[in-house]
Amino acid sequence: MAKQYKKLQNKLHPKATKKEEPKYKEGKDYLLLIMIGITFILTFVGWENFQNYQRAMYFLLTLSLTLTYLYRHANFSEKVKAYINAASLGSIGMAVALFLLNLYYEFFG
Structure with a gap:
């Protein structure tokens, strides 16, 4: 009788199961590798x-x-990934600033 009661309880109120999120399938980023090589x-x-x-x-x-x-693509902790992302954005920002400086010297300097 107890087994049937537990089965009935599980059917009516199933236990919360931890759903695994689907893992992000990383691409190969061939275009990014080509751009790194070109630069x-x-x-x-x-x-x-x-x-x-x-x-x-x-x-x-x-x-x-x-x-x-x-x-x-690297397996770093979230803290390290945040630093890498900040460094990437900072370096692209400085590269854009130098590009604008280059334009200024080319056309106005």
């Missing part, structure tokens, strides 16, 4: 023709793309 090659090939702020701009752009790739 690295452009930096390497044009090193002698670039001025210092242009070198820094390409270096920061390559750094930002590399940090973005690490953020997506």
Whole structure:
């Protein structure tokens, strides 16, 4: 009788089971890898023709793309991922600022 009562209770009020969230399927990010390679090659090939702020701009752009790739594919803790994301956004921000500085020197300086 007790078994039947437990079965009936389980049917009426099932126990809360922990549902596993589906894991995020990571992509390969081929485009990101291609962009990292292109910016690295452009930096390497044009090193002698670039001025210092242009070198820094390409270096920061390559750094930002590399940090973005690490953020997506490395198994770090959430705290470390937050730092990597902040560093990536900071380096892309500085690269954009140097690009604007480059435009200023090119057309107004």
